[in-house]
Structure formats: C-alpha cells, structure tokens
Amino acid sequence: xxxxxxxxxxxxxxxxxxxxxxxxxxxxxxxxxxxxxxxxxxxxxxxxxxxxxxxxxxxxxxxxxxxxxxxxxxxxxxxxxxxxxxxxxxxxxxxxxxxxxxxxxxxxxxxxxxxxxxxxxxxxxxxxxxxxxxxxxxxxxxxxxxxxxxxxxxxxxxxxxxxxx
Numbered sequence: 001x002x003x004x005x006x007x008x009x010x011x012x013x014x015x016x017x018x019x020x021x022x023x024x025x026x027x028x029x030x031x032x033x034x035x036x037x038x039x040x041x042x043x044x045x046x047x048x049x050x051x052x053x054x055x056x057x058x059x060x061x062x063x064x065x066x067x068x069x070x071x072x073x074x075x076x077x078x079x080x081x082x083x084x085x086x087x088x089x090x091x092x093x094x095x096x097x098x099x100x101x102x103x104x105x106x107x108x109x110x111x112x113x114x115x116x117x118x119x120x121x122x123x124x125x126x127x128x129x130x131x132x133x134x135x136x137x138x139x140x141x142x143x144x145x146x147x148x149x150x151x152x153x154x155x156x157x158x159x160x161x162x163x164x165x
Contacts, residue, residue: 005035005063005137007130010052012045012069015111021118022068022104025126033134038062045069045105046082049089056099063140064100064133068126070114071107083107100136104129 009026013019023039030037042051048067055062067090073079086105094101104126108114117123 002141005033005134006061007035007037007064007066007133007137008052008055008062009037009039009066009068010048010055011039011041012043012048012105013041014044015070015072015114018070018106018111018114018118019068021115021120022070022106022126022129025118025120025124025128026066026068026104026130027126028120029124029127029130029134033130035130035134044082045071045086048086048105049093052090052099052101053093053097056093056097064102064137066102066104066126066129066133068104068129069106070118071105072111072114073109079107094136098140100133100140102129102131102133102136 007030009023011019011023027037040051040055042048048069052065052067056065067086069086071079071082071086083105087103090101090103093099106114106117106125108117117125120127
C-alpha cells in the first residue's frame with residue numbers, strides 16, 4: 001500500500017484575505033484525500049516557480065506541489081508579465097522535471113472575481129488545484145510502479161471505427 005501523498009503548498013499571500021481562502025480550500029481537499037501537506041510562503045506569484053524548483057531539487061519528501069496566489073490586473077502591463085511568466089515557470093518545471101504541480105494562481109480583473117474563485121463555498125480554486133496535483137501524483141505513481149496500462153490510441157481507434165460505419 002502506498003503512503004498518503006505529501007504535498008507542498010506554495011502560497012503568495014500578497015492579498016492575504018484571498019490567500020487565506022485558497023489555502024483553506026486546498027487544506028480541505030488534502031484532508032478529504034487523506035494526504036498530508038506543508039505550507040511555505042513567498043512574496044508574490046512570480047516567486048512561486050523558483051521556490052518549487054528549489055525545494056524539488058533540495059528534497060524528495062514531497063510528492064507534489066500546489067501553487068496558490070492571486071494576480072489582479074492593474075493599470076500597467078505588469079499583470080501580463082507576472083501571469084505569463086509564473087504559468088510558464090510552473091509548466092516548465094512540470095514538463096522538464098516531471099513534477100506534479102497544481103495551478104492555483106488566480107489571474108483576475110478585480111477583487112470580486114478573486115474572492116468568487118478563491119472561496120471554498122464558490123469556485124474553490126485552491127481545492128481544484130490540489131485535486132489536479134493529486135491526479136498527477138497518482139498518474140506518476142502508477143507509471144513508476146510499472147502497472148499495466150492501456151496504451152490504445154483511442155483517437156486512432158475512433159477514426160478506424162468511424163471509417164467502418
């Protein structure tokens with residue numbers, strides 16, 4: 001039997017009240033899955049990928065990572081750069097290093113949108129990011145364990161069956 005997944009929540013509490021909602025939703029999802037977690041904080045969303053990369057290279061005690069933060073559009077292009085580069089940084093880590101990462105960085109126009117998405121009672125993006133991370137952890141564990149897999153090319157199979165009709 002596998003041990004429960006151990007997840008690192010990396011939060012950017014720039015907007016503390018929004019970060020609180022995201023973290024609470026994430027913690028609920030982790031508890032519901034029977035997983036465990038730790039939390040670290042970084043100054044902003046831009047620093048989240050660097051923190052995950054540093055931790056992943058320093059220790060193997062985490063099965064997955066969840067990025068939690070919020071970027072609200074302002075009057076300059078700063079928003080666009082932060083959103084794009086934090087997402088790119090996380091995707092680079094996931095693809096290059098095979099890390100299971102849940103993306104819970106809200107990119108919104110205003111505080112009302114952020115609160116609606118962060119609240120566990122509404123959109124629960126913190127919980128959603130945890131569930132995505134745990135799905136990737138499960139996938140990674142299944143392949144690492146050498147379980148049998150159905151490698152059927154479903155797209156080709158659909159095309160072949162459509163051609164017979």
